[in-house]
Amino acid sequence: MQNTNGALTSNTLPSVKSKDKKLWKRIAQNWELYVFIAPAFLYFLIFHYGPMYGIQIAFKNFIPTKGILGSPWVGFDHFTRFFESYYFWDLLWNTLSISLYELVVGFPIPIILALAFNEIRNGFFKKMAQTVTYAPHFISVVVMAGMIITFLSPSTGLITHVITWLGFDAPQFLTDPKWFKTMYVFSGVWQSAGWGTIIYLAALSGVDPTQHEAAIIDGASRFQRVRHINIPTIVPTITILLILNIGSLLGVGFEKILLLQNPLNMEASNVISTFVYKSGLVDAQYSFSTAVGLFNSVINAILLITVNQIVRRSSENSLW
Amino acid sequence: MVSGVKETRRDKIFLICNYFYVFLAFIIVFYPVVYMLSASISDPKYVGSGEMWLLPKGITFEGYKRVFENAAIWTGYGNTILYTVIGTLVNLAVTLPAAYALSRKDFVGRNFFMGMFMVTMFFGGGLVPSYLLIKELGMVNSMWALIIPSAASIWNIIVSRTFFQSSIPKELQEAAQIDGCTNMRMFIKIILPLSTPIIAVMALFYGVGHWNSYFSAMIYLNDAAKYPLQLVLRQILVLQEMAAQGGGAMDMATASALNNKAEVAALMKYSVIIVATLPIIAVYPFLQRYFVQGVMIGSVKG
Numbered sequence: 290m291q292n293t294n295g296a297l298t299s300n301t302l303p304s305v306k307s308k309d310k311k312l313w314k315r316i317a318q319n320w321e322l323y324v325f326i327a328p329a330f331l332y333f334l335i336f337h338y339g340p341m342y343g344i345q346i347a348f349k350n351f352i353p354t355k356g357i358l359g360s361p362w363v364g365f366d367h368f369t370r371f372f373e374s375y376y377f378w379d380l381l382w383n384t385l386s387i388s389l390y391e392l393v394v395g396f397p398i399p400i401i402l403a404l405a406f407n408e409i410r411n412g413f414f415k416k417m418a419q420t421v422t423y424a425p426h427f428i429s430v431v432v433m434a435g436m437i438i439t440f441l442s443p444s445t446g447l448i449t450h451v452i453t454w455l456g457f458d459a460p461q462f463l464t465d466p467k468w469f470k471t472m473y474v475f476s477g478v479w480q481s482a483g484w485g486t487i488i489y490l491a492a493l494s495g496v497d498p499t500q501h502e503a504a505i506i507d508g509a510s511r512f513q514r515v516r517h518i519n520i521p522t523i524v525p526t527i528t529i530l531l532i533l534n535i536g537s538l539l540g541v542g543f544e545k546i547l548l549l550q551n552p553l554n555m556e557a558s559n560v561i562s563t564f565v566y567k568s569g570l571v572d573a574q575y576s577f578s579t580a581v582g583l584f585n586s587v588i589n590a591i592l593l594i595t596v597n598q599i600v601r602r603s604s605e606n607s608l609w
Numbered sequence: 610m611v612s613g614v615k616e617t618r619r620d621k622i623f624l625i626c627n628y629f630y631v632f633l634a635f636i637i638v639f640y641p642v643v644y645m646l647s648a649s650i651s652d653p654k655y656v657g658s659g660e661m662w663l664l665p666k667g668i669t670f671e672g673y674k675r676v677f678e679n680a681a682i683w684t685g686y687g688n689t690i691l692y693t694v695i696g697t698l699v700n701l702a703v704t705l706p707a708a709y710a711l712s713r714k715d716f717v718g719r720n721f722f723m724g725m726f727m728v729t730m731f732f733g734g735g736l737v738p739s740y741l742l743i744k745e746l747g748m749v750n751s752m753w754a755l756i757i758p759s760a761a762s763i764w765n766i767i768v769s770r771t772f773f774q775s776s777i778p779k780e781l782q783e784a785a786q787i788d789g790c791t792n793m794r795m796f797i798k799i800i801l802p803l804s805t806p807i808i809a810v811m812a813l814f815y816g817v818g819h820w821n822s823y824f825s826a827m828i829y830l831n832d833a834a835k836y837p838l839q840l841v842l843r844q845i846l847v848l849q850e851m852a853a854q855g856g857g858a859m860d861m862a863t864a865s866a867l868n869n870k871a872e873v874a875a876l877m878k879y880s881v882i883i884v885a886t887l888p889i890i891a892v893y894p895f896l897q898r899y900f901v902q903g904v905m906i907g908s909v910k911g
Contacts (some may be wrong), residue, residue, distance in 0.1 A: 300632055325707060328707065340739040405627050414631075431839045432846070438846065447641070510620055544823070590731060
């Protein structure tokens with residue numbers, strides 16, 4: 290994601306003596322490009338930097354009639370209230386445990402699946418399997434939640450039938466807090482594991498076939514070739530995705546959790562992002578909820594930077 | 610691959626395990642989909658009891674009939690199509706020109722704009738400040754609240770920029786510049802006609818995003834007549850079920866009545882899921898190529 294070239298390389302224009310003059314000339318010549326970028330610039334300025342300006346209400350007692358500037362400062366009051374609240378540790382634990390669970394289960398599966406797809410030579414079967422496993426990615430969150438609820442329904446659900454058919458007692462998936470995280474993580478794997486293989490397959494298509502040929506001549510087995518040729522090829526991709534994943538550790542799939550939450554599984558499903566939504570938009574505690582959200586973003590940013598630094602020290606595959 | 614080399618027994622076992630693993634993934638994803646299709650046209654009695662497990666049993670179209678009689682679903686459908694079309698057009702109008710400008714090496718300030726956009730990938734104001742801003746701008750309860758605040762995604766700008774940089778010959782642009790072609794003309798007459806793949810990819814990514822999104826609609830729209838399909842689905846699929854979950858002990862008659870009601874409700878759910886997802890699943894196999902292309906362009910370090 291870096292620009293390797295500075296902005297001052299152009300070979301289309303004759304060189305002018307003074308650098309400044311040349312620069313202005315180039316700006317003037319390309320004025321239309323500024324028109325091109327204007328909508329996007331305004332959009333990011335208003336809808337992304339605007340809310341960043343609004344973050345200050347986390348340190349104020351925001352009163353809508355007084356506006357952001359007119360509201361009184363309260364310093365870190367909202368933060369201390371949040372850290373001292375009885376639910377703080379539960380929220381943090383739920384958020385982190387769901388993310389880590391998701392990372393541990395969900396991250397390796399697409400990698401293994403991509404390596405397996407890559408070994409398959411039967412074109413028709415490969416295409417078929419890919420098309421089918423990619424498809425759930427396009428199912429909306431609401432439909433996905435609807436499917437989970439329907440399939441896990443204690444009286445009529447498919448999964449319930451399968452479990453009783455196998456001779457076990459089906460648990461109350463939807464209302465038992467013990468099962469919430471598993472239900473969330475595995476439905477996520479079902480939905481996105483196939484799609485997640487694409488990026489690895491793209492990397493695998495770059496493997497030099499002569500390497501495999503040489504390995505075959507040297508008597509390497511298929512498994513050895515996967516292990517020593519294919520896996521090292523995708524390591525950079527794996528690293529980058531891992532960094533990005535860890536950087537969004539606290540931003541756990543808020544929309545799906547919100548849909549699957551109910552009073553009975555709350556003790557396991559209450560995470561920071563849904564808490565921000567409930568306290569901010571449902572209970573209108575604007576300042577408090579902004580403070581919680583800010584805490585969340587800051588931790589995420591710190592995590593991302595830390596992980597990136599660690600990776601940077603140990604290999605060359607860092608984000609920046 | 611090299612052929613003619615004899616496969617050893619170990620290689621064969623490895624391959625068989627491999628096929629088995631892929632086949633398993635295929636079945637795990639495919640089976641629930643087939644099940645839903647069958648369940649949506651089966652007698653709920655068989656579905657509820659588990660007798661229907663693969664092929665439809667006691668075929669009935671009652672579920673679909675109820676879905677088609679439901680006016681809310683139709684308005685939702687209409688609204689979703691409207692929001693998706695307008696939203697995607699806005700997305701393209703913002704994304705493509707910006708990405709083109711950023712792809713030009715002689716664009717002064719390119720790094721500044723890129724940096725400014727990239728920051729938003731990792732840091733944002735959060736839910737409440739965004740909500741207050743949109744309220745301030747008077748967009749609440751209008752469709753613009755679903756369209757303008759998501760006018761562009763930095764990810765898609767990067768993907769498009771990468772495309773413009775790598776797939777359009779530089780010489781062509783330089784030649785046009787020397788001939789005195791203005792940037793505007795160049796973009797419209799030369800760049801866009803050569804960029805059909807990326808336009809398709811972007812339209813699809815943004816389009817699916819609009820089609821599937823529910824959260825913005827949930828927080829910004831108060832008017833049921835403006836609800837997109839996903840919100841209507843939420844009422845049918847998620848909220849009702851939660852209501853039926855409560856309840857402890859009850860007498861037999863109530864229990865069986867409830868159970869029957871639950872069965873009919875479940876039948877309708879399968880039909881609703883199919884009706885809502887069918888458009889996307891039906892066009893998807895033909896467009897899969899483009900989606901995959903989009904992911905691949907994005908995976909190249911820009």
